[in-house]
Amino acid sequence: QQAAAALASIDVGPLDPVAGYSRLLFGSDWLDPDGNGCDARNDILRRDLTRMVLRPRTNGCIVERGSLRDPYTGAVLAFERGPDTSGEVQIDHVVSLANAWRTGAQAWTVQQRVAFANDPLELLAVLKQTNTDKDGADAGSWLPPNAGLRCAFVARQVAVKARYRLRMTPREHD
Numbered sequence: 001q002q003a004a005a006a007l008a009s010i011d012v013g014p015l016d017p018v019a020g021y022s023r024l025l026f027g028s029d030w031l032d033p034d035g036n037g038c039d040a041r042n043d044i045l046r047r048d049l050t051r052m053v054l055r056p057r058t059n060g061c062i063v064e065r066g067s068l069r070d071p072y073t074g075a076v077l078a079f080e081r082g083p084d085t086s087g088e089v090q091i092d093h094v095v096s097l098a099n100a101w102r103t104g105a106q107a108w109t110v111q112q113r114v115a116f117a118n119d120p121l122e123l124l125a126v127l128k129q130t131n132t133d134k135d136g137a138d139a140g141s142w143l144p145p146n147a148g149l150r151c152a153f154v155a156r157q158v159a160v161k162a163r164y165r166l167r168m169t170p171r172e173h174d
Contacts, residue, residue: 003155006162013167015102026097026105027114037061040118044091048125049079070127072134072144072153077127092126093117094153095160098136103167122160140172 030039038046038061046052049066065080068089079089093100097117105113116122126134134142139157143150161168 003158006158007173010158010161010173011165011167012170012173015169016104016106018098018102020106021098021101023097025101025110025113026117027110031114031118033115033118033120040120040123041091043120044123044125045079045089047120049089055081068125068127070130071124072126072130072146072149074146074149075127088128089125090128090131092124092131092134094122094124094156095138095164095166096134096136099138100164100166103161103169104165116164119160119163121156121163124156138169138172140169140174 030041032039034043036043037059042061042063045063045066046054046060048071049063049068052066053064054060055062055064063079063081065078068077068079069075070077077088079085095103097105097113100113100116105116108116130145133145139154144153160166
């Protein structure tokens with residue numbers, strides 16, 4: 001019901017041109033938006049993983065290993081930090097940065113775009129392959145492979161777009 005109410009507040013229109021888009025326009029590093037001493041990537045790993053082991057002497061910030069249930073597929077992965085393994089769990093921007101750019105973020109300040117890119121509502125720990133498959137798609141062109149997880153994904157996209165006053169295409173809105 002909350003998602004349906006939020007959906008009614010979202011403007012519908014075409015995508016802006018992708019011209020001028022660069023990932024760097026949303027910041028180059030993970031920030032610490034809540035001021036807890038941990039960057040957003042590590043905050044999301046700590047929020048979304050279970051059975052975690054944290055690195056000693058990092059103020060509880062760095063996850064060394066844990067278990068991830070991918071919110072898009074339901075698949076479970078044992079995460080272990082390391083140069084050959086950390087990339088298997090990625091932090092997905094629920095509303096991709098490219099889609100945000102094309103639906104209103106072009107008009108934002110750099111500070112607004114950086115805040116968006118580090119907002120926990122906008123971020124989910126997911127499997128690398130799932131993140132690759134989703135790429136820059138919106139809910140009108142990509143839904144989680146696990147049908148039972150689609151409503152949660154759509155509701156989250158709606159919440160993000162409503163919070164940041166981003167547009168939806170007609171297909172996405174439908």
